[in-house]
Amino acid sequence: MVHNSSRITIHDVARAARVSSSTVSRAYTTPEIVNGSTLSRVLEAARRLGYEPNRAARALATGRTGNIGVVVPDLTNPFFPAILKGAQARARQMGWSVFLADTEEDPESEYELVLGLAKQVDGVVLCSSRMAAHHIRSLWGSTRVVFLNREVAGAPAVIMDAAGGAQQAADHLIALGHRRIAYLRGPSASWSDRERRRSLRASIRRARVEIVEFGPLAPSFEAGIQGADLALASGASAIVAFNDLMALGVLSRLHDRKVVVPDDVSVVGFDDIAMAVMTTPSLTSVSVPKEEAGRSAIDLLLATLLDEPAANKRLPGQLIVRGSTGSHDSSENQVSRR
């Protein structure tokens, strides 16, 4: 019976504070233009009554929801919860709520999903988006979009320097003496995958090594198992996997196949386990600041939403944050990884 939520309205507060409802409204939206004493009177009354603005009403009146969406390919991939955690925390801190969506690694449903989300949010963060380019373009009219770990011409993005990581991994393996390195690819629609392949191939020019690629593969534990077999069959002595989940699959498979010859096989994943050398199971982790990335994405999105200049800025570490407008030469985007 009792609609206990948001029971008391702006009018109740107005009455209690002996002002009009507009003043109460202003006290919340533009406190700087209301008289100091009236302001405190209103706020006090609101506090006393336990008033909280009704989000739906506000959304209807302003056209802004106060919500943002975060879209990930697969929540089960440990890479994304960390990002999501950072994003959610920051959003809340700024007074925004986050809607969550999991695309199940499907580019098509990612598009549908975001389209649906668009109606309930002011903007979305697309993490490791697999969306087709033309869909991305058609999205632009519906809502604000910030990408995380995907570069799209002219779109604001937070990226984790995938190329730099791959290069670092390759150098590491080459230094260990590996001359035939297998790369287990991720999803074909993955921007990070393209970057890593490019970077890996570039290392061929820097050293006498061979890169053998397998895939595209699903970014999963199971695919890692499969990839391990492929890689071993190819005679590679080192394996670079698209992400941690695959790397773990590789490790598991190597173990099952009793591949324990010291320094024989190295495995590298790209999330937390950036360096996982089989024979030294204490993993050297070159951890990417995922929560930080999530937070940055929110900051970038909010900047976009508040129509602040969204100035191009660079954050500490290997994160690259870019506004949508900046014309950036490529050297600017190559931030070395430390």
Next chain:
Amino acid sequence: MVHNSSRITIHDVARAARVSSSTVSRAYTTPEIVNGSTLSRVLEAARRLGYEPNRAARALATGRTGNIGVVVPDLTNPFFPAILKGAQARARQMGWSVFLADTEEDPESEYELVLGLAKQVDGVVLCSSRMAAHHIRSLWGSTRVVFLNREVAGAPAVIMDAAGGAQQAADHLIALGHRRIAYLRGPSASWSDRERRRSLRASIRRARVEIVEFGPLAPSFEAGIQGADLALASGASAIVAFNDLMALGVLSRLHDRKVVVPDDVSVVGFDDIAMAVMTTPSLTSVSVPKEEAGRSAIDLLLATLLDEPAANKRLPGQLIVRGSTGSHDSSENQVSRR
């Protein structure tokens, strides 16, 4: 400039279909009471114009948001993303959106958070809630609540038979010959932890074993490391950890301390890795259907929201789904784990 979202309203559709806006509204909310031909005419017009009801307006008019909140202690704990994934998928499938919140394992902020969420959602799913009992009670007036892995008298809940799992683990270890078993406790506010301790202690009566407890500890990898040291110092030959994350920490620590004596130490965690025996690193996983649990929680919540009887029902496997009203004797709640 162009507000591309939800541009066209119910009136546009009404005009196009030559009916009143009320009829259009009815076509969406109570199609059964509108004439078949008018209905299809309206729907067709809506489709043609690409009409989508405005959620904010609907929320304002009805008082229902169409959103539900899912609250977890820590997204970084791999246990929760899986649940969340299931929950989110089911919610979307039923036309609901999910708001996400991470409490950072803090009971106080969990309460504040849910209180905040309550205004934007029709109900919440509290996963492994650490909330104080009196806060839970005071919440009842604000929003509908369904618990996941926590029993609260009279509250609807989906639980994963923590006690049964612990018993199974203990029996397993006892069968292996262990006589001094360490239990690394989880957070003190955890219902699952209480259940497991209770169940573990019960095993003392079934066999001549000793249970030594350590904690409460944070449900983290780091705490697992710490716990491993404590357990080893106590002379225990088997370690049961509150959850997978801790178990992994234990495994890591044991490895670092070169505890590799065959059959010397066993480690058991409770999430995916229900049975992880050190000397047989291929983990025997008694996986709990986490996504299924998430889905069930949504189903239960929606049933509550739709004022359907929320009949007590039991799902396949070790999941126990309970409505809020059922007076259940304890034997009913003890569902054996398979």
Next chain:
DNA sequence: ATGAAAGCGCTAACAT
């Protein structure tokens, strides 16, 4: 079965 009209709680011109 359908239409007319009031109103959900808030914001945003437009006065003053």
Next chain:
DNA sequence: ATGTTAGCGCTTTCAT
């Protein structure tokens, strides 16, 4: 600096 007035887009009596 504050009050008045119209809506925002939908649902929902109440008529018909």
